Amino acid sequence: MLKLYSYFRSSASYRVRIALALKGLPYDYEPIHLLKDGGQQLKPDYRAVNADGVVPALMVDQQPLIQSLAIIEYLDETHPQPPLLPGNPLERAIVRGLAQEIACEIHPLNNLRVLKYLKHQLGVADEAKDAWYRHWIEQGFASLEVNLERIGRVGTFAYGDAPTLIDLCLVPQVFNAQRFKVDMSRYPVISRINDACLALDAFRDAAPGAQPDSE
Amino acid sequence: MLKLYSYFRSSASYRVRIALALKGLPYDYEPIHLLKDGGQQLKPDYRAVNADGVVPALMVDQQPLIQSLAIIEYLDETHPQPPLLPGNPLERAIVRGLAQEIACEIHPLNNLRVLKYLKHQLGVADEAKDAWYRHWIEQGFASLEVNLERIGRVGTFAYGDAPTLIDLCLVPQVFNAQRFKVDMSRYPVISRINDACLALDAFRDAAPGAQPDSE
Numbered sequence: 224m225l226k227l228y229s230y231f232r233s234s235a236s237y238r239v240r241i242a243l244a245l246k247g248l249p250y251d252y253e254p255i256h257l258l259k260d261g262g263q264q265l266k267p268d269y270r271a272v273n274a275d276g277v278v279p280a281l282m283v284d285q286q287p288l289i290q291s292l293a294i295i296e297y298l299d300e301t302h303p304q305p306p307l308l309p310g311n312p313l314e315r316a317i318v319r320g321l322a323q324e325i326a327c328e329i330h331p332l333n334n335l336r337v338l339k340y341l342k343h344q345l346g347v348a349d350e351a352k353d354a355w356y357r358h359w360i361e362q363g364f365a366s367l368e369v370n371l372e373r374i375g376r377v378g379t380f381a382y383g384d385a386p387t388l389i390d391l392c393l394v395p396q397v398f399n400a401q402r403f404k405v406d407m408s409r410y411p412v413i414s415r416i417n418d419a420c421l422a423l424d425a426f427r428d429a430a431p432g433a434q435p436d437s438e
Numbered sequence: 439m440l441k442l443y444s445y446f447r448s449s450a451s452y453r454v455r456i457a458l459a460l461k462g463l464p465y466d467y468e469p470i471h472l473l474k475d476g477g478q479q480l481k482p483d484y485r486a487v488n489a490d491g492v493v494p495a496l497m498v499d500q501q502p503l504i505q506s507l508a509i510i511e512y513l514d515e516t517h518p519q520p521p522l523l524p525g526n527p528l529e530r531a532i533v534r535g536l537a538q539e540i541a542c543e544i545h546p547l548n549n550l551r552v553l554k555y556l557k558h559q560l561g562v563a564d565e566a567k568d569a570w571y572r573h574w575i576e577q578g579f580a581s582l583e584v585n586l587e588r589i590g591r592v593g594t595f596a597y598g599d600a601p602t603l604i605d606l607c608l609v610p611q612v613f614n615a616q617r618f619k620v621d622m623s624r625y626p627v628i629s630r631i632n633d634a635c636l637a638l639d640a641f642r643d644a645a646p647g648a649q650p651d652s653e
Contacts, residue, residue, distance in 0.1 A: 319505065
């Protein structure tokens with residue numbers, strides 16, 4: 224049985240939950256509360272799973288897998304239906320590239336530990352911290368809109384008419400954007416894709432509000 | 439012919455250069471100066487390649503590929519020798535996870551545009567900015583050391599006795615660490631891997647100092 228270490232509001236965990244749901248894979252849900260007790264992800268119990276102290280991690284046969292994109296590719300390789308990446312190398316590179324535009328250029332800057340550093344080490348006020356949060360989303364979404372249009376494969380979803388790795392990264396990032404009051408009307412393509420995804424049970428079941436540790 | 443949009447000191451470009459060198463693939467080198475003219479990566483010419491305005495990008499048959507990890511996986515799929523990922527899904531996930539620990543948790547926080555934001559938008563002084571830079575490397579390297587040891591596959595390189603995706607991310611990150619005077623003696627495993635890599639022509643030929651736009 225797979226075991227997912229997850230926090231309901233973690234968007235990297237959210238990505239993996241969508242993949243598990245799309246694949247129809249059952250799993251044990253192990254909540255790791257990122258705020259309680261100074262952060263359960265920083266305690267020895269969880270550091271023994273991932274020394275880096277970030278969620279998610281997926282336990283597979285006693286082997287912890289870390290990093291959401293690596294986990295999702297593992298799930299896709301071991302449970303190919305429905306596929307989350309196209310069949311040929313060039314298209315796979317395009318899909319991975321757009322997914323990483325979110326996962327490597329937007330999301331890391333808005334991680335909890337980064338926000339903590341801004342506040343505690345650099346003395347950044349809450350208002351400027353929220354502006355920082357929105358800035359990386361707005362800059363990233365603006366260029367993602369252009370890249371999506373240019374590649375010209377937007378269909379019902381970000382790349383064609385079935386969800387791919389891009390959608391798995393996009394939906395949790397939009398969730399964060401909405402939470403921080405980003406004006407999503409500026410990103411009509413992303414918004415339309417997000418709506419299409421959330422019409423699917425797998426995306427809704429994976430959402431923060433549907434998790435056992437939701438608050 | 440492949441064309442690589444690169445900046446000599448960009449560590450994401452450096453990763454892709456190592457992959458190209460290991461595979462023995464010739465390519466045209468298109469320098470994008472990140473500082474000159476306010477940043478050539480932000481000009482319309484390059485935005486037409488990658489709207490996100492970051493390097494590297496690899497032009498393949500008129501199709502720009504973006505994001506270093508996606509590009510490297512493309513090269514590995516289309517030119518399988520020598521392989522940069524193990525043959526089975528679980529091991530591939532482990533290697534991708536450790537590579538992403540660098541590419542998604544350390545590197546994005548030290549990108550030029552982030553450092554610019556800290557300085558210009560948040561008024562962070564140079565000393566505190568350098569401390570930020572070192573902080574993410576030190577935190578990331580400390581946990582990477584633990585994760586590498588725990589997985590127990592460190593050989594001559596990070597995962598066995600041939601270079602993998604992990605090494606391609608590790609060496610450029612160590613280059614950055616040294617530039618910012620991180621005390622690398624605290625990371626003996628990473629240091630040993632770095633030395634082993636730099637004994638190979640492919641890694642040396644891909645280094646910032648060996649590029650046509652090197653300063």
